[in-house]
Amino acid sequence: MTAAGGISLEEALARSRANPGARPMRREGVRREPEVWPRLRPSFRFDRSSRLFAVGSCFARNIEAELLDLGFAVRSAPAAHGIGLHRGVFNKYSPATILQEMEWTARIRARDGIVSPDDARAVATELPDGRWIDTQLHAQEPLSFGALLAQRAEVFHIWRELFSAEVVILTLGLVEVWRDLETGLCLQNMPGRALARFRGRYVFERHDYEQCLARMRAALALLCRADGSLPHILLTTSPVVLQRTFTEEDAEQANCYSKSVLRAVCGKLAEETPGADYFPSFESVTLSPRETVWEDDLCHVRAAFVQRIMARVREAYVSEAAQAEAAEADLARQVTAACARGAPAEALALLERISAPLEMHDPLFHLHAALLLAEAGQPERAVAHLQPDRMESARTTDWLQLLCRRALEGAGRADLVPPGLAEAPLSAGGALQLARHYQALGRPEAVRAALDGLTPADVSHPSLRARALNLLAECGAADRAIALLEGCVALWPQEAEPRRQLAVALAEAGRAAEALEQARAAAQAPDAGPAELRLAVRLMMQAGALEEAAARLDAFLATGEGAAPDHALRDRLDTLLARRRA
Numbered sequence: 001m002t003a004a005g006g007i008s009l010e011e012a013l014a015r016s017r018a019n020p021g022a023r024p025m026r027r028e029g030v031r032r033e034p035e036v037w038p039r040l041r042p043s044f045r046f047d048r049s050s051r052l053f054a055v056g057s058c059f060a061r062n063i064e065a066e067l068l069d070l071g072f073a074v075r076s077a078p079a080a081h082g083i084g085l086h087r088g089v090f091n092k093y094s095p096a097t098i099l100q101e102m103e104w105t106a107r108i109r110a111r112d113g114i115v116s117p118d119d120a121r122a123v124a125t126e127l128p129d130g131r132w133i134d135t136q137l138h139a140q141e142p143l144s145f146g147a148l149l150a151q152r153a154e155v156f157h158i159w160r161e162l163f164s165a166e167v168v169i170l171t172l173g174l175v176e177v178w179r180d181l182e183t184g185l186c187l188q189n190m191p192g193r194a195l196a197r198f199r200g201r202y203v204f205e206r207h208d209y210e211q212c213l214a215r216m217r218a219a220l221a222l223l224c225r226a227d228g229s230l231p232h233i234l235l236t237t238s239p240v241v242l243q244r245t246f247t248e249e250d251a252e253q254a255n256c257y258s259k260s261v262l263r264a265v266c267g268k269l270a271e272e273t274p275g276a277d278y279f280p281s282f283e284s285v286t287l288s289p290r291e292t293v294w295e296d297d298l299c300h301v302r303a304a305f306v307q308r309i310m311a312r313v314r315e316a317y318v319s320e321a322a323q324a325e326a327a328e329a330d331l332a333r334q335v336t337a338a339c340a341r342g343a344p345a346e347a348l349a350l351l352e353r354i355s356a357p358l359e360m361h362d363p364l365f366h367l368h369a370a371l372l373l374a375e376a377g378q379p380e381r382a383v384a385h386l387q388p389d390r391m392e393s394a395r396t397t398d399w400l401q402l403l404c405r406r407a408l409e410g411a412g413r414a415d416l417v418p419p420g421l422a423e424a425p426l427s428a429g430g431a432l433q434l435a436r437h438y439q440a441l442g443r444p445e446a447v448r449a450a451l452d453g454l455t456p457a458d459v460s461h462p463s464l465r466a467r468a469l470n471l472l473a474e475c476g477a478a479d480r481a482i483a484l485l486e487g488c489v490a491l492w493p494q495e496a497e498p499r500r501q502l503a504v505a506l507a508e509a510g511r512a513a514e515a516l517e518q519a520r521a522a523a524q525a526p527d528a529g530p531a532e533l534r535l536a537v538r539l540m541m542q543a544g545a546l547e548e549a550a551a552r553l554d555a556f557l558a559t560g561e562g563a564a565p566d567h568a569l570r571d572r573l574d575t576l577l578a579r580r581r582a
Contacts, residue, residue, distance in 0.1 A: 035308075036287040038280040040316040044232040046167045047322035048072050053162045056171030057093050059238040059281075059301065063169055066310040071329040071361045075161035078154075090158070091138045093174040095215040095265070096186040096207065101136055102222050105159040113160070120145070120152040123185065127194055129526075135180065140192040168223065168231050172216075172262040173238035175207045176246060176254070190246070193529050204246045206257075212265045220273060233276035234317070235266040239285035241299040259286075281309045328354055332365040339368045342440030348372045358384055367400040374407035382408065383416045398422035399434035428458035435471045444475035451480070456487030462497060469501060478509050489518070496525035496532045503535060516543050523552065530556070530566070537569060546577050 007015070016022045021039035046052065053076045054064035068074045076090065092098045100123075108119055124132045131142035134151065143151065162168065177186040181201055191202045207215075223230055237259060245254035263282060270278035285293050285301055293305050314323055331354050338347035351357060351369055360366065366385040373382035386404060401422035408417050426434060431450055438446035451472060459465040465488065472481040482505050488498035499522035506515035516539045522528060523536040533556050540549035550573050557566060 034289065035292060036284050037312060038283050040279070040312070041277075042316045043277050044167075044275060045317055045319050046232070047319045048325055050166045051075055051161070051164060052167045052169065053165035054169040054171070055092060055098055055162065056169075056236075057173030057238040057240060058091050059173065059236070059240050060169060060171035061091060062301070062303075062306045063171070063236075063310065063313075066306060069329065069333045069362070070310075070314075070326040072326075075165060076158065078158060090155075091188070093188065094177050094186065094207065095172060095175075095212045095219070095262075096177050097136065097188050098170070098172075099215045099219045100185055101155075101159060102162065102219050104136075105156055105162070106222050108156055109160050109163060113156075115149065115153045115156050117145075117149060119156075120149045122183070123152070124148055125180070125195060125198070128197075133192075133194055135183075135185065135187045135195070138188055140189060140194060142194055163223065165231050167234065169234045169236070170216075170219075170266075171236045171238050172212070172266060173240065174242065175212060175258045175261050176242070177205050177207060178202050179205055193527060206247060207261075209261050209264055212261055213268060216265055216269055220269070220276075230273065230275055233269075233273060234313075235270050235276060235278045237263045237266050237282040239282045239301060243299060279313065284309060284312075328356065329360060329362070332357070332360045332362060335372075336362070336365050336368050339372070340440065342437075342442070344372060344375065348376060364397060364400070367397055367404060370404045371400065371407055374404060374411060377411065379408055379411050379413040379416050383418065386418045386421065388418070388420070397430075397433075398426050399430040399437065402426060402430070402434065403437070425453050428454060428464060431458075432464065432467050432471065436467075439471060439474060447471055447475040448477050448480070451477070454484065456484060456491050459484065459488065460491075465498070465501070469505070478505065481505050482509065494526055496522045496528040499525065500532050500535055503539065507539065512539070512543065515539055516545075534566065534569065537573075541573065541576065546573060546580065549573055550577065 019039075048071050050073060052067060052072055052074045054060045054067075054074065055076065064074050064077050068077050078090075092101060104119070104123060108115060120132075120134075123136045124134045126132050127142055129142075130145075132145055132148045133140050133142055134148060137151075137155070178190050179186050179202065181203060186205075187195075187202065191198075195202070220230060220233070225231075239259075242251060242255035242258055245251045247254050249257070259282065266278050270276045285305070288305075290298075293301060295302055314326055318326060331350055335347045335350045335354075338344075338350060347368065351372060354360070357365075357369060370382040370385040373379070373385070382404070399422075402424060405417055405421050405423065408414060422430075425431075431454055435447045435450040438444075438450060451468060454468060459468050468484065469481050472478070472484070482502065485498055485502040485505055489502055492498055499518045503515045503518035503522060506512075506518060516536075519532070519536040519539045522532040525532065533552065537549045537553050540546070540552070550570075553566065553570055553573065557570065
């Protein structure tokens, strides 16, 4: 090191000569084909007993899922705690929202470890109808205050594990944020439809390098133990592309700025923090051939490429003994995936390749293995996978348990059915999973039977309702779908989405007048948005109510919220009106 803080020419040349990865190209081969895998210099290792915690964007969730499937102790995953929250609910896209969640958790942890009503209010916004939205979570779903408080208790239960983790995986994703001027907090996502009514409350910000670095330094400071040490840190920059920019720049330019800032922040943190490594998944994704990396949306990374990235993580950071265990766990994951695809023969062949299947940790694998073996005429081997110690965390698999019960009973071995194995009726989620299982096997009559017991209250959550409707549509049960939606409309008459879904189902069934009636009501609901308006306008056009359609559409366009599809719809209306006048 020179007096000016740099290194001498001689030292720099020596360092470069000793570095096998110093040049992007080299005489003995092109390092950028067929894929780019930068040289790694791991400073630590972990095994399957190490407590891991993944923080960050959806790419962090991909890493989390891969490690969890391979049997690692990933404490950031809701499934590891038997909690039914979708794993994407914990996405944190920006350094600001990462720091905010850590500070919120640290305060409660230092106080008494109990989430109070004031703690929940601190991160939520109350709507005029008395419901609340947690602005720090990915899904801006209106909840009663009791549901908000319960959900926040689950968030704390999981996030407190961050402070006892031995390895923390930090993935930075975005620098564009929305700030709540009343609370001073940055939102996890842009204000959705329910929050947009609070005009003037939210402002857009793009954070720069200094701001992001300061927040991440503060986040790492919260992880300091009593002796001043930190857990091992694995830093990554999310390669997932910016979905939309709120700057005046082109989205490609804004994405490049965002990733450049965050990559520089990761590099600085790795340079100055003992026990912190930067893992170059961002470079592998962005520099490798597009067709091998990206999903069709050109924004998200293919699961197969994420698995190759994780193979590199295992090779560099996982102990040799744990790598062998992970290879077995990978086969177990392939068994589960083959079952999900409706390929039992392939799944059974994979199962036979696992040397110690009973030692796997995943309850879902054991249920699939039990079902495969029972249906293959091996009930004794099947029952070995259904022991209580292997099923203790299988809280959302009642459908698979029911299938195992039926398979054993069908094989004439009801005497082998373990006590406590699920029976009908199933939970709503279980019924949907059972229907999906039969759908993969091409059994539409079994799909309908699995969904017969569903009630409107069972599908109150929009994602559950959408899954049920898709399954009913694919098995030709349009009348059942319409009846379910009519019940939803009766339960929640003020909500736009059930009415819009009912209007679509009625239109597809050829009941045009009823469809238009529901579409009109949906467009007038308090939470109606562009989707409801567009549907109403299209159905009005089909019914010949062109003047009403034009009036509705013009009123919406006057708000300035119209997009290209709305203007195209207005052009089509003008053409139809001109023909009528002619």
